[in-house]
Amino acid sequence: MIKLSSRLSAVFDQVAAARNGIGPGRVLDVGSDHGLLAVSCLENEIANEAICTEIHQGPADHSKEALAEAGFEDVSNVFVTDGLDGIPLKKGDIVVIAGMGGLNIIDIVSRCMKNETPDILKDVRFVIQPQKSVNLVRKFFAENGFVFEDESVCTDRDFFYNVMRMRFTGTPYELGAYKECYGVLLPGKEAEGDPLVKSYFAHLDEVFEIRSRSDMVVRQALEERKQNEDK
Ligand SMILES: C[S@@+](CC[C@H](N)C(=O)[O-])C[C@H]1O[C@@H](n2cnc3c(N)ncnc32)[C@H](O)[C@@H]1O
Structure with missing residues (x-):
């Protein structure tokens, strides 16, 4: 095999x-x-x-x-x-x-x-x-x-x-900016505590923080993510 x-x-x-x-x-x-x-x-x-x-x-x-x-x-x-x-x-x-x-x-x-x-x-x-x-x-x-x-x-x-x-x-x-950048199904997996998705999203947050300076879609996605975290 x-x-x-x-x-x-x-x-x-x-x-x-x-x-x-x-x-x-x-x-x-x-x-x-x-x-x-x-x-x-x-x-x-x-x-x-x-x-x-x-x-x-x-x-x-x-x-x-x-x-x-x-x-x-x-x-x-x-x-x-x-x-x-x-x-x-x-x-x-x-x-x-x-x-x-x-x-x-x-x-x-x-x-x-x-x-x-x-x-x-x-x-x-x-x-x-x-x-x-x-x-x-x-x-x-x-x-x-x-x-x-x-x-x-x-x-x-x-x-x-x-x-x-x-x-x-x-x-x-x-899809809108958030789902384009973080996925349609992955946010649900993160919410359920999937450890791999959690570390992937932590990595994405860092990458997107830098990319958001020049990419408006990424900036919108990050803003939406921060709003969701504040809820
Ligand atoms: C990095 S390898 C990935 C191979 C394998 N699919 C994998 O996931 O391990 C990408 C392969 O796709 C081929 N490839 C790139 N563009 C292609 C296209 N438009 N049609 C067919 N093959 C393509 C390349 O020749 C190369 O062998």
Whole structure:
């Protein structure tokens, strides 16, 4: 069995949770790099087929080798493409986009949405782990009609990472500054005393204090947070 880093384990856990909601299907790992997540999903029967996509040939070859070595050549495919270009989605698919910048993720999902019908999108789950621009990613998904089924936080080599599990409903909505910056579900987890979310928010408070000097959305979010604490 492949051993995943704590960041990829957190991604894997959200894929497993997404699978419970939609029955059997494929996992599509966009930017699969070494193919570890795809192998792990097949090993643990979280997916009956794995599709890996890679923008570069080298990592695509690594993914292909890892899948073949683990004995999954017949139930996997690796494509060199940008995001999901040329890969039609199917009901029951779980799309994973992990370890990439938020703007790249937004670009990939925007293009995917143009190519898919709402009917298909409603039966697909998206597991998203942005390396940066997390607030923009949350805003994008809300404004494009996705609900947050879950969001988790993990640490890996002293960095915090967020993993979001998203479901398309087709009804867009506004999050507002606070939820864009602190998340839709994480404040509830903080209120319940989740130690990891508490330390993540303490870290965010510090980062946002500096960023609020030049970023109005962050400034609004911090003000709202302080108002909530005073209540
Ligand atoms: C930092 S690695 C993360 C790999 C893996 N998803 C993870 O979370 O560990 C990002 C990978 O995404 C690939 N990538 C970046 N942009 C991409 C795009 N638009 N479409 C497909 N792959 C992309 C890169 O080549 C690289 O292998």
